[in-house]
Amino acid sequence: MLALAKRKLRCSFCGKSETEAARLIGGGSGRYICDACVGICNNILDATPVPFSGWDAMSEEQLLTAVKASEASIAALHALLQAQIEALRKQDVSWAAIGQALGVSRQAAWERFS
Ligand SMILES: [Zn+2]
Structure with a gap:
């Protein structure tokens, strides 16, 4: 009898497995x-106006909101990468x-993650 290993489902973006992610769609x-x-x-999406007509078309307030969201996204991805490395x-x-x-x-x- 063949033993079939169940393949773990993974996030196609960050690689988290179904057991690591709270939800997987x-x-x-x-x-x-x-x-x-x-x-x-x-x-x-919240920080980017629709329709998007370029960064130059955005107001100072819109751009400041966008950079804040981008920075938060980078920080979240960095924390995710650090957890994967660990x-x-x-x-x-x-x-x-x-x-x-x-x-x-x-x-x-080593220098980046240890
Ligand atoms: Zn993910």
């Missing part, structure tokens, strides 16, 4: 998005392998 064709990535997208290190994954996945040297990965 399917988008068809095997693509998913997690609650955290939906939140980041909502921040970007999980990899707990699994004894080498800095060389992490650096390779990120397209940087072992030293650069």
Whole structure:
């Protein structure tokens, strides 16, 4: 009898698994998005006027709101990346392998995340 391993569903944007994300929404064709990535997208959409006619068309107030949302999104993504790196290190994954996945040297990965 063949043992079939259940494949974990993952967020197509950040890579969080179904057990790591509070919610995972399917988008068809095997693509998913997690609650955290939906939140980041909502921040970007809230800060961007519709229809979007370029950053130069935005008022100072709109741009200041947009940069605040962008900065919050970057901070959230950085925290997510840091958590993923820490999980990899707990699994004894080498800095060389992490650096390779990120397209940087072992030293650069270590300096950035340790
Ligand atoms: Zn995600």
